[in-house]
Amino acid sequence: MIKNLHSRRGFLKGTALATGGILLSLQLPDAGRTRAALAASGPSPFVPNAFVKIDDQGVTLIMPHTEVGQGIYTSSAMMMAEELELDLDQVKVEAAPPDMSKYMDPNLYDQATGGSMSTRSDWMRLRQAAAAARIMMVSAAAARWKVDPSTLKVERGIIRNPAASQQLTYAEIAPDAATQPVPKDIKLKAPSQFRLIGTRAKRVDTAAKVNGSVLYGIDIRQPGMKIATLALAPVKGGKVASMDEAACRATPGVLDIVKSGDDAVAVIGEHMWAAKQGLEALALTWDNGVNGKVTLDTIVAKMDEASKTQGVVIRNDKNAQAAIDKAATKLSAVYQSPFLSHSPLEPLNCTLHIRADGAELWVGTQVPVRAQKAVADATGLAPEKVVVHNQLMGGAFGRRLDIDSIEIAAKLLKDIRYPVKMVWTREQDMTHDYYRPYYYDRVAAGLDASGKLVGRTHRVTGSSIYARWAAAAFKNGIDPDAVDGAAETPYDEDAVFTDYVRQEPDGMNTSWWRGVGPTHNVFVIESFVDEMAAASKQDPLEFRRKMLSRNPRALAVLNLAAEKAGWGQKLAAGHGRGISLQFAFGSYLAHILEIEVGKDNMIRLLRSVIAVDCGITINPDTVLAQMQGGMIFGLSAAMFNRITLTDGAVDQTNFDTYRVMRINEVPKIEVYQIHNNEAPGGVGEAATAAAAGALANAIFAATGNRIRSLPLADALGA
Incomplete structure (x- = not known):
């Protein structure tokens, strides 16, 4: 199935609705039916399932990935508009419904948004869908006018016959186009023909965000809706020991108390304040269970022991250990990367209206099929009876790739028959996250x-x-x-051994975090490369250059960053520059960070220089924004962030204890893009992975202190 999704012919076999619009789909069981037969049969038995819809309302992109702030609604609309010969303002974007058979991301095993995969996965299929729609409409116009399709011109969604001064809009010809066969051979535009792709475009969602009309999940309002908030066992595996239901129900505005198992309780109120006050009056106490004595130290101690055992071999080339044993200079180190919280600005929430015959869910999710299934499983409804209204998200960073908050809400509210918005407080969101894993790396x-x-x-x-x-x-x-970024690096390496030891932490849930594996592996590799350079008394830049004879794209971004950063120029006392180089998420990136470390050990970030080669660029402004945002996110985590536990419970509860970089702390960020016609790479997470290594190396350059454990400010004692 995955191979078929990458096949142009396999993808475009499909059907189109004949009810005044066109809908392209993946290969379906009825693909052999002619389009004329479908038109004659009236409404098709196929549900809307593809990427292009054209009707009297205009052109709509049915977007297979969700907008999480990364700008995908804009860049994907640009790809579609390019092949449809439209301008960006002529394409509307609509979130795809849950449907794995049509909207699965072939690289993520799911209908999911993550891994910086959206553009990489949609680069061919969205353009193919758009080009096929254009060909079908031109063919329909040619049939109506009885001319050769090659003689017709298309501009801004208008098909013209220059020889007869005839013209038709897409909307006018759409019913005829629905009877046309899906073209078997699609000729896409060459890069030299692009009008939109590669140009700067304003984001399609900016205006609504500025004027306040955009709706995030937390903004949802439904007639008769009530508000709920919840308390979860502070320790994984814990359960309720006692609660004062009478005091809670006596709180003004409280409507009901609902429970799920022994570890989740929610209070429903007329408004959020009533629900929150009622929850406090409930005076919950907890039995912490088997994880009640877990601390970060106990988790790390187990990881240390596990790391001394042989793991599953990932790469074993040319007996690396023997080569190290014979080497003139030997190095070894242990690096540690902490648990990290997502803590998006919009805390977890969802709105549910559960009825006997169906349910509706309003939520911002990266996995709509899983969200639908979560409600279905909790309520006993068939999945098709659960309607998912996917909303824009006020941040996710991977947190909304999990559906625990939806599962919990559905279990709590399964017997409630009016709409309820379940809102997690910031404290619940932070202390019950699915955290970026703690990593313990042994390198030599x-x-x-x-x-x-x-x-x-x-x-x-x-x-x-x-x-x-x-x-x-x-x-x-x-x-x-x-192991992403650990087994394979950008460098010339022949003798390499990499293995993986799985060690699950007691009392912690782990999940995707913006960059996940590369965020720790690039930190480890690039820090250790600097250690090699220092041990051999070589300049860190020159040491890297010597190891890039087989990787011209990596060398190009490294050289560009070095040039723009002024590498080699003398720095003031207490200043330092650090390098990080990577190939991750399909893109090459070099980062050079300049810092100042004061006598009080306080770190001041001065200048961040990024050179990126992400292949063909859809919207340079999107790349710029993602480089800036990703770098700030990564530097903030590297500087300040870690999750710790005491007696099984997470210590950090809000942004006073889980520090976020302030505006005045952000360095000047310069982004330089290398443009080419290589396949597009991802950019949403690339800069995040490039932050920690450059920062650690800059600290060494400024102070001589080698940082092997994050966050860096803690390591310096600042």
């Missing part, structure tokens, strides 16, 4: 007498997200994300 390397790398080993120890989230991708004990 050997250099010959000339300072050349002759062998490298890397053992990654940490939780497996894939084993829980996408078991089909967790094969032979290997989590591909946990």
Whole structure:
């Protein structure tokens, strides 16, 4: 199935609705039916399932991925408008309904948005769908006018016959086009023909965000709707010990108390304040259970022990350990990367209206099919009886790839028959997150007498997200994300050994976080490369250049960043520059960060220079925004963030204890893009992964202190 999704012919076999519009689909059982037969049969038995819809309201992109702030609604609309010969303002965007057979991301095993995959997965299929629609409409116009389709011109959704001064809009010809066969061979535009792709475009969602008309999940209002908030066991596996229901029900505005199992209680109120006050009056106490003595220290101690054992081998080339044993210079180190919270600005929430015969869910989710199934499973309804209204999200960073908040809400509200918006407080959101895993890395390397790398080993120890989230991708004990960037690096390497030890932490749920595996592996690799350069008394830039003879694209971004950052120019006392280089998410990126470390050990971030090659660029402004936002997100985490536990409960409860970088702390960020016609890479997470390594290396350059444990401010004692 995955191969078929990448096949142009396999993708475009399908059907179109004949009710005044066109709808392209993936290959379906009735693909052999002619379009004329479908038109004669009236409304098709096929549900709307594809990417292009054209009717008297105009052109709509049925968007297979969700908008999480990354600008995908704009760049995907640009791809579609390009092949449909439209301008961007002529394309509306509509979130696709849950339907795995039509909207599955072939790289994510799900109808999901994540992994910086949206553009990479949609680059061909959206353009093919749009081009096929255009060909069908031109063919329909040609049939009506009895002319050769090649003689017709299309501009801004108007088909013209220059020889007879005839013209038709897409909306006018759409009913005829619905009877045309889906073209078997689609000729897409060459890059030299692009009008929109590669140009700067204003985001299609900006105006609504500025004027306040946009609706996020937390903004939903429904007639008769009530508000609920919840309390979850502070320790995983804990359960309610006692509560004062009478005091809660006596709170003004409280309507009901609902429970799910022994570990979740919610209060429904006329408004959020009533629900929150009622929850406080409930005076919950908890039995913390088996995880009541878990601390961060106990988790790390187990990881340390696990990391001393042989893991599942990921890469074993040319006996790296033997090469290290014979090397003139030997290095080894342990690096640690902490648990991290997502903590998006919009805390978790969803609105549910459950009825006996069906349900509606309003939520911002990265996984609409899983969201639908969560409600269906909790209520006993068939999935098709659950309507999902996917909303824009006020941040996610991977948190909304999990549906625990929807599952909990559906279980709590399954017997409630009026609409209820379930809102997590910031404290519940932060203390019951699905955290970025803690990683414990053992690395070693050997250099010959000339300072050349002759062998490298890397053992990654940490939780497996894939084993829980996408078991089909967790094969032979290997989590591909946990080792992403560890086994394969941009550098010339011949003798490499990499293995993975799965170690699940007590009392913690782990999940995707913006960048996940590369956010820790790039930090480890790039820090350790700097250690190699220092051990061989080589300049960090020159050391890297010597190892890039086989990777011209990586060398190009490194050289560009170095040039723009002024590498080699003398710095003031207390200043330092650090480098990070990576190939991750399908893109090449080099980052050079300049900092100042004061006498009080306070770190001041001065200048961040990013050079990125993400292949063909849809919207340069999107790349710029994602580089800036991703870098701030990554630097903020590297500087300040970690999740710790005491007696099984998370210590950090809000942004006073889980620090976010302030505006005055953000460095000047410069982004330089290399444009080419290579396949597009991802940009949503790339800059986040490039932050920590450059920062750690800059600290070493400024102070001589080597940082091997995050966050960096804690390591410095600042």
